[in-house]
Amino acid sequence: MNYCGIDLHSNNSMVTVIDETDRIVAERRLPNDLTKILDFLAPWKEGLAGVVVESTFNWYWLVDGLQATGFHPLEAALLKDAVVLKLARKVKMRRCADYMSAFPRSTPSRVRVRQADRWYEHEITSPVGDVGNAMSWQQTEEKYRDLTSRASSSTRAQTERVIHACVALAFDLDRPANEFIRELR
Incomplete structure (x- = not known):
């Protein structure tokens, strides 16, 4: 076939x-x-x-x-079927893993620090968030909230909705995707 x-x-x-x-x-x-x-x-x-x-x-x-x-x-109507969506998610996850294997496992990062009157440069081979040093969900959530802490209240509210939808998606893969999209609005 x-x-x-x-x-x-x-x-x-x-x-x-x-x-x-x-x-x-x-x-x-x-x-x-x-x-x-x-x-x-x-x-x-x-x-x-x-x-x-x-x-x-x-x-x-x-x-x-x-x-x-x-x-x-x-037919496009079949794409609304929950079984088809669940299968598509599995295929997507498998494909993502295939593509990620083509990229390097570590991405060096340079950090410049000023100490007294001199600049020092340090190379970090596995920064937090890199493939080999993934951030925990709590670290990701804190970073996301910190980045939007000085933003408008509507942006902070949107941030909370995104975090809530991501948590729900991570723990409930059987829910249809359109429910998560509704939560983001």
Whole structure:
């Protein structure tokens, strides 16, 4: 079974076909021409479980063309399904871990300190908040509150809502994302 994702841009589309193990079977940037996209997908048509089209506008011609030729684009209404959202979160978490492994484990930071009449420079290889020296939730919360302590009362209120939503998200991954968004407003 294969799956296809199309990222539709204004003048081209990035078309990717993956298998059940998330291995990329085929990937190509194509002009926004239905026949070229269909020709590219033709070898996988029989084993293709579905096609997801990501676009902000101007998607109808592609979805209509895919449906007319026997492909099965994912309906946007399915994205509101709690099971689909939960699965998407898991995929996102896995992908984040994949991307993070490409970056260095430590990022050196230079700190300049003035002592009497001289400047001293120190290199810190694992500052608080770095991947190897992650901040605790309490440290993050204190830093966030400290950064907004001199801000307006509406900004401080927004800060408290963000902290509350983050705590809720961290401890209740089964809640739909739109509930957290409502808490931020």
